[in-house]
Amino acid sequence: MSVMRHALLALSTNAWMRDRATKTAFVRRSVSRFMPGEQIDDALRAAAELKPQGITTILTKLGENLSHEAEAEQVTLHYLDVLDRVAAAGLDAHISIKPTQLGLDLDRGLCERNLDRLIARATERNNFVWIDMESSAYVDPTLDLYRRSRAKTSRVGIALQAYLRRTAKDVESLIPLGPAIRIVKGAYLEPPEIAFARKADTDENYFTLCTRLLAPDARKPGALLHIATHDVALADRLSAYIAEHAVPASAYEFAMLYGIQRGQQARLAREGKRLRVLISYGEYWFPWYMRRLAERPANVWFVFRTMFG
Numbered sequence: 001m002s003v004m005r006h007a008l009l010a011l012s013t014n015a016w017m018r019d020r021a022t023k024t025a026f027v028r029r030s031v032s033r034f035m036p037g038e039q040i041d042d043a044l045r046a047a048a049e050l051k052p053q054g055i056t057t058i059l060t061k062l063g064e065n066l067s068h069e070a071e072a073e074q075v076t077l078h079y080l081d082v083l084d085r086v087a088a089a090g091l092d093a094h095i096s097i098k099p100t101q102l103g104l105d106l107d108r109g110l111c112e113r114n115l116d117r118l119i120a121r122a123t124e125r126n127n128f129v130w131i132d133m134e135s136s137a138y139v140d141p142t143l144d145l146y147r148r149s150r151a152k153t154s155r156v157g158i159a160l161q162a163y164l165r166r167t168a169k170d171v172e173s174l175i176p177l178g179p180a181i182r183i184v185k186g187a188y189l190e191p192p193e194i195a196f197a198r199k200a201d202t203d204e205n206y207f208t209l210c211t212r213l214l215a216p217d218a219r220k221p222g223a224l225l226h227i228a229t230h231d232v233a234l235a236d237r238l239s240a241y242i243a244e245h246a247v248p249a250s251a252y253e254f255a256m257l258y259g260i261q262r263g264q265q266a267r268l269a270r271e272g273k274r275l276r277v278l279i280s281y282g283e284y285w286f287p288w289y290m291r292r293l294a295e296r297p298a299n300v301w302f303v304f305r306t307m308f309g
């Protein structure tokens with residue numbers, strides 16, 4: 001792992017840095033590249049702007065590891081309102097939540113009840129709820145949450161991380177459920193016993209996991225693969241696989257983050273591929289932003305340019 005990535009991921013959990021950085025004008029300016037704004041209105045506006053290109057969206061409010069039940073309740077109420085507002089605006093915009101935002105650290109039952117409330121509203125509004133995957137300590141409880149929710153509805157999906165050595169087994173165990181799975185490379189700092197240390201191994205595992213999920217026996221009712229990456233070579237390799245194996249378009253969507261690889265986003269949309277852009281918003285953006293910087297060292301130079309520009 002590069003020294004820069006390691007340092008940025010370590011910084012992402014530093015409260016002292018967070019408090020200072022979020023008040024610094026040049027950091028706030030550079031964040032705007034990846035985030036249309038801190039308010040839900042900003043995210044809804046960005047989603048409406050993408051709609052004419054045929055690009056659908058996923059909305060996510062930043063924040064993680066809450067420490068009070070009242071905060072988890074606030075987040076749940078917020079997302080209930082978002083589901084209403086998405087429907088009122090006529091947008092095709094899913095929501096994506098982090099289990100620790102809904103209270104996973106406090107009480108698993110509470111987290112599940114909050115998720116159930118969101119899924120119930122999403123069902124009323126003909127919408128869909130994604131569950132993000134957080135750091136490795138949360139994989140088992142998050143899978144458990146997903147399995148329990150999937151037993152009740154098909155309007156729920158889960159993110160799985162290709163850098164984790166265990167993910168191939170997790171995928172295999174979920175396939176009988178007809179799962180909606182978002183495959184990502186993984187954004188957290190993990191030790192080599194748990195996650196591949198070499199990027200090439202993660203990339204290869206990513207391809208293998210996706211092709212497994214696109215195989216005919218994995219295509220059950222409710223199953224959907226989100227190919228969530230900005231890695232153009234990998235996306236092209238998967239597109240070639242999809243064409244060669246005549247995988248139906250209903251089996252997968254591409255997913256990317258707002259503001260990243262805009263050219264590739266436009267290209268996929270032009271080619272008529274289904275693409276969902278995940279739009280983040282909210283005030284608690286520091287750890288998330290550090291993870292975005294860690295993904296690409298050039299982003300750090302972008303911050304410096306913003307600082308002096």
Ligand SMILES: Cc1cc2nc3c(=O)[nH]c(=O)nc-3n(C[C@H](O)[C@H](O)[C@H](O)COP(=O)(O)OP(=O)(O)OC[C@H]3O[C@@H](n4cnc5c(N)ncnc54)[C@H](O)[C@@H]3O)c2cc1C
Nearest residue numbers: 132133159184185186187228229230231255256257292295
């Ligand atoms: C829709 C979506 C949902 C996600 N959900 C989760 C989740 O639930 N849990 C989780 O752990 N991770 C999540 N991630 C993040 C993911 O794990 C990776 O950290 C991130 O996507 C970078 O990996 P990559 O696949 O784009 O490939 P990389 O190999 O990292 O990047 C490929 C290329 O894309 C470009 N690129 C990548 N990142 C950036 C960036 N930040 N800024 C500018 N250019 C960039 C660069 O040109 C780079 O060379 C999500 C990502 C997406 C797209």
